[in-house]
Amino acid sequence: MKHIKLAIIEDDLVVQESLNDFFEVLPNIKCLLISPSVEGFLNVLPTLNKIPDVLLLDINLLGMSGIDGIPLLLNELPKIDIIMLTTFEDNDSIFKALCAGACSYLSKKTPLKKIQEAIEVVYDGGSYMSPSIARKIVNKYVPKRNQSSILTPRQNEIVDGIVAGKSYKMIADDLFVSLDTVRSHIKNIYKTLEINSKAELIKKSYDNEI
Structure with a gap:
């Protein structure tokens, strides 16, 4: 023993x-x-x-x-x-x-x-x-592209904007879409990732979970 x-x-x-x-x-x-x-x-x-x-x-x-x-x-x-x-x-x-x-x-x-x-x-x-x-x-x-496949390319662009500290209006201007479109994407992102706040989204990004 x-x-x-x-x-x-x-x-x-x-x-x-x-x-x-x-x-x-x-x-x-x-x-x-x-x-x-x-x-x-x-x-x-x-x-x-x-x-x-x-x-x-x-x-x-x-x-x-x-x-x-x-x-x-x-x-x-x-x-x-x-x-x-x-x-x-x-x-x-x-x-x-x-x-x-x-x-x-x-x-x-x-x-x-x-x-x-x-x-x-x-x-x-x-x-x-x-x-x-x-x-x-x-x-x-895991390669970043595999981790990100759960979100669409446009959703990933919006996540990048949020992590960078941009407002929804700034993100909308950068992507040439309406503010309502950005909000709709964010609602879908939260639903897909099963989260409820911007803080949770940023943490998931920093932890390479999206």
């Missing part, structure tokens, strides 16, 4: 207790340390008798963020595998964490058994992503 040494950096007491209670009864995973911050973890690290193999790391922490802490953690523990466990599922956080050195990325909505599975997969040399995270990563590399 594999014996995995785990550490956790998480500042939410409820999450701390949930993870600790779960791993405490597992025969193959031993939690060596739970710290509320990167700084606290690094301070306690020299006192540990054993070095953790896998680290569960939150992003929004007391003091330094988890993403900013990754280089410091890897400097002290170059062989450790870092799994992000966070509420942040935006593209920017995902790619910053992976580029900084995390090998896996999990949503905090992930069931405990799946977190266990992720730890075991990572310990065996693999990588593990929550399904929603994996989809975002795939979408990042």
